[in-house]
Amino acid sequence: xxxxxxxxxxxxxxxxxxxxxxxxxxxxxxxxxxxxxxxxxxxxxxxxxxxxxxxxxxxxxxxxxxxxxxx
Numbered sequence: 001x002x003x004x005x006x007x008x009x010x011x012x013x014x015x016x017x018x019x020x021x022x023x024x025x026x027x028x029x030x031x032x033x034x035x036x037x038x039x040x041x042x043x044x045x046x047x048x049x050x051x052x053x054x055x056x057x058x059x060x061x062x063x064x065x066x067x068x069x070x071x
Contacts, residue, residue, distance in 0.1 A: 006064035013060020018054040 028046035032039040 006068040009060055009067060011062040013063070014057045017053045017057040020056075021050050024053065046052045 024046055028042050031042050035042075
C-alpha cells in the first residue's frame with residue numbers, strides 16, 4: 001500500500017480516462033476526415049463520449065477525497 005492512498009487513487013483513476021479520451025478523439029478525427037459532410041454529428045457524439053469518459057476521472061477524484069479526509 002502506498003503511503004498516500006489518495007494520490008495513488010488519482011494516478012490510477014485518471015490513466016484510463018486519459019487514454020479513452022485520446023482514442024475517442026483520434027477515432028472522431030479519422031471519421032471526420034473520411035466523411036466531412038457529417039462532421040457536426042460526429043463532433044457532438046465525440047463530446048458526449050468524452051464527457052462520459054471524464055466522469056470516471058471525477059469518480060476517482062471523489063474517492064480520493066474521501067480517502068484523504070475521512071478517517
